[in-house]
Amino acid sequence: MNEYDNSGKGSTCELLTMRGIETFSGRVRYYLEDWHIVSTSDSIMIDCPRFSSGEAKGIVLNSIRGKDVFILSDPFNYSITYKMRGQINNMSPDDHFQDLKRILSAIGGKAKRISVIMPMLYCGRQHRKQSRESLDCANALIELEMMGVSNIITFDAHDARVQNAIPFRGFDDISPRYQMLKAFISDYGKEFIAENKMVIISPDEGAFERSNNYSSALGADVGMFYKQRNQKVIVCGKNPIVSQTYIGGNVCGKNVIVVDDMLSSGASLLNVFQLLKEMNAVTICAFVTFGLFCEGASLFDEAYEKGLFDKIYITNLTYTPENIKDKPWLRLVDMSKYVAYIIKAIHNNSSVGRMIAPDSKIHNLMKQVELL
16 A cells, blocks of 8 residues: 555656756656656656856756646756866756756746755755855755745745745645654664653754654654854854753663754754763664765764664655765655655645644554554
8 A cells, every 4th residue: 555645647747857966856756657646758858057257057858738747857966966167066056056947947937836945945954044154055945946946845945934025825844754764763763762762863953843853753862962052163164062951851772862963064963872882871872864064974983883873764855975875873764755645736736634644654663663
C-alpha cells in the first residue's frame, strides 16, 4: 500500500530541473511518470548558457503555454561550475538563484501555474533584519512572487515566518521527520526509543520547536543547549559562540538524538556531541535536514573515531559529495518519493496538510514498531 493516497489520474504537469539537482529530480520524475503525473515524452527542456564574460541567459526550449509547471532548484550545489574569462568558477547560491529567475523570465507568464520547489531556502539564514542589514530571504521571495510564482515549497525553513513577506502566495514548509524516523528505526529498532531511554536535544534555542515536534511524537524528554554569543564580533557572517549551557533532563545513560535544520561547518554540532559525551550519554545520533559540510568531513571522521557520536542522518534534498556519502557515520535519507507526492497533491489541488504535519503517520509507524 502506498504511504499516501495515489488514486485517480488527471492531467499531466511539467517538471523543470535546474542545474545541480538532476539526480534527485530524476528520482522524483520516476514516481511521477509511474503515476502518470508527468508525460514520459516531450518533456520541457531548459538551459542557462553563459558567455565568456560570465553573463548568462535562460532558455525554455519548447512550448510551455498553459502548463502546470514545477521547478526543482538546489541553490547549494557548489559542485556545478561555469567558465568566465577562461577560468572555472563554482556556482554560488546567488548564481543558482539568478539562473532560476532567468528561467522564470523565459517562461514569461505563459505557464498556467508555476510552483518552485527549493528544498533549502535561498538565503534562509538571513531571514530577519537587524539594524542596517539586508533582508535577503524576504527580498528573494518577493522577487519570485513578482515573476509569477504561485507556490513555494521548502523543507525545514530556518524561520518559516519569513513567508509573511508574501502573504498572498502559497508557501509550504515541509518537515522530513517521518522519513528520518523511519530510516532511524530501520537501523536501531524499537529498543532505542523505549520509554525513559531517549532524549531529544536541541543544539540551540532556534531549533527547539523542531526538536519539540520530535519529542511530542515519540513521547520522549527534550533538552536544549543555550548558546551565548559575542555580539560585538562577527566571524564568517555570524557572532562566535562564547559558551553553551545545557537546559533539560538528565542524559546520563540515555540515548540521544540531536535535531537541527542544517549542518554548515559542523563545529557547533561537534561541540554538542562532545558535551553530551561528557554528560555520559550512551548513543548519540543527529537528525540534520541539510548536510552542507562546507569545510569537509575530516573533523567528523576524527570525532567518530574518538566515539563522540554514532550516526548522522541527513536528507538527499541538497547536494552531498560522493566521498561523504560513503562515510560509515552518515545515513542518507531519500526524500524523492515524498517530493513526488507533494507535486501530485498540488497538481491535483489536494491538501498537503498530512505532509506538513505528519504526526498521524509517525503515530502509525510507532504502532507498527510495537507489533514487531
